[in-house]
Amino acid sequence: MKANHDQVKKYLNMVKGQVEGIIRMVDDDRYCIDISHQLLASIAILKKTNEMVLKAHLESCVKNSLTEQGATKIDEIIGIINKLNQ
Secondary structure, three states: OOOOHHHHHHHHHHHHHHHHHHHHHHHOOOOHHHHHHHHHHHHHHHHHHHHHHHHHHHHHHHHHOOOHHHHHHHHHHHHHHHHHOO
């Protein structure tokens, strides 16, 4: 994996903590909307982490296997990915 391992692990550990907290919320029979907010927060972190992994893959593994024109196309895809999460 070409993405920053420390950063990916940091985000995954944050999600792990959030999911453990969500499980406690379910056990405590907390308000559904509060649980939903925490689920959405976890999903957002997972999406951000996946974006990092995919960008690193495109910028290294895929780009290195392409011609110069192909590398330009990869840069275009990365630009679109950046806009998706704004």
